[in-house]
Amino acid sequence: MTDLSWMTLLYDFVYKVTFNLTVAILAPFKQTSELYWVFLLSTIMIAWTFWRYSALGAGFKGVSSLGEFRRRFLSRDTWWHPSARLDYRFYLVNAIVVPVVMGPIWINDVNVSAWLASLFGAGQSAAVHPALHITVRVLYTLLFFIVYDFGRFVAHSLLHDVQWLWEFHKVHHSAEVLTPVTTFRFHPIDLAVMSWVPALLTGFLTWGFHRFVDSGIGAFMFLGLHVMIWAFNLIDNLRHSHVWVSYGDTLNRWLISPAHHQLHHSLEERHWGCNRGSDIALWDRLYGTLIVPSKEPEQFRMGLTGEPEGSWTTMADLYVRPFGNLLRRLRRTKPALKA
Ligand SMILES: [Zn+2]
Numbered sequence: 140m141t142d143l144s145w146m147t148l149l150y151d152f153v154y155k156v157t158f159n160l161t162v163a164i165l166a167p168f169k170q171t172s173e174l175y176w177v178f179l180l181s182t183i184m185i186a187w188t189f190w191r192y193s194a195l196g197a198g199f200k201g202v203s204s205l206g207e208f209r210r211r212f213l214s215r216d217t218w219w220h221p222s223a224r225l226d227y228r229f230y231l232v233n234a235i236v237v238p239v240v241m242g243p244i245w246i247n248d249v250n251v252s253a254w255l256a257s258l259f260g261a262g263q264s265a266a267v268h269p270a271l272h273i274t275v276r277v278l279y280t281l282l283f284f285i286v287y288d289f290g291r292f293v294a295h296s297l298l299h300d301v302q303w304l305w306e307f308h309k310v311h312h313s314a315e316v317l318t319p320v321t322t323f324r325f326h327p328i329d330l331a332v333m334s335w336v337p338a339l340l341t342g343f344l345t346w347g348f349h350r351f352v353d354s355g356i357g358a359f360m361f362l363g364l365h366v367m368i369w370a371f372n373l374i375d376n377l378r379h380s381h382v383w384v385s386y387g388d389t390l391n392r393w394l395i396s397p398a399h400h401q402l403h404h405s406l407e408e409r410h411w412g413c414n415r416g417s418d419i420a421l422w423d424r425l426y427g428t429l430i431v432p433s434k435e436p437e438q439f440r441m442g443l444t445g446e447p448e449g450s451w452t453t454m455a456d457l458y459v460r461p462f463g464n465l466l467r468r469l470r471r472t473k474p475a476l477k478a
Pocket residue numbers: 295299308311312403
């Protein structure tokens with residue numbers, strides 16, 4: 140290899156690192172990021188509204204209500220907790236590592252749909268009568284969201300129920316406090332599973348629609364995102380927070396509220412593996428893992444049990460410990476297989 144090609148590789152590497160880091164830091168200005176400023180603002184507004192009108196918040200009148208809100212939810216104890224600081228570092232490093240390491244094997248619904256079309260054929264555009272176009276588009280938009288949400292539930296369930304995948308998902312559950320940045324505390328292998336399964340299912344749906352209904356059909360989008368994902372993003376940052384937002388007995392059986400996901404992070408045995416859904420609660424109901432949160436805040440600690448003290452406190456822990464745990468697990472199971 141000549142000196143010039145080394146220079147090109149180095150330039151390429153520095154460019155990618157700088158670019159990915161800049162994108163991560165400027166996430167509040169990126170419309171498709173969960174940290175887009177509109178979603179962060181809506182998170183604060185919804186949190187404040189729920190707090191103000193909950194029995195707990197109503198107990199603090201006037202200025203002291205705001206003071207109590209800040210003390211409980213915006214305190215240094217949460218936002219500068221060692222677990223939260225690790226989230227911030229991990230977020231930045233993952234922004235570089237994931238595209239470089241996993242980028243070449245990343246798939247999305249468009250890739251899958253195109254691959255199926257190349258194998259089994261594509262349909263005709265404008266096959267649907269113009270009068271039915273909007274109806275079919277609404278149906279596709281709705282179905283896409285349902286299939287996407289189901290794919291995320293399947294992926295999340297695999298991460299909990301398949302022992303070797305759980306070693307990687309532990310990274311997310313090792314968080315001891317929750318902030319919106321915890322949304323990004325995922326090992327790259329965990330991220331791949333959470334991306335691939337929904338991509339396969341939605342890719343299949345898209346191909347089916349294009350092949351048999353109309354190849355010109357696309358979902359309704361808003362600012363670069365599927366319109367329903369955009370709508371749920373207005374509240375989904377509260378899943379990784381300590382603000383208790385529960386939808387009430389009836390709606391809680393159909394939709395995953397932020398409180399559902401906070402229970403999912405509980406280290407108490409009665410909560411283990413519950414509420415794996417993202418936005419639709421039906422999958423957990425059918426799978427027997429739904430725990431409906433109460434209207435009032437519940438008390439429980441978050442994190443992992445059965446792990447040696449200080450197991451998940453460094454960047455090396457988050458990236459490498461899952462592989463070590465996996466090797467130890469394989470060594471333990473080997474004699475059992477021979478016996
Ligand atoms: Zn989980």
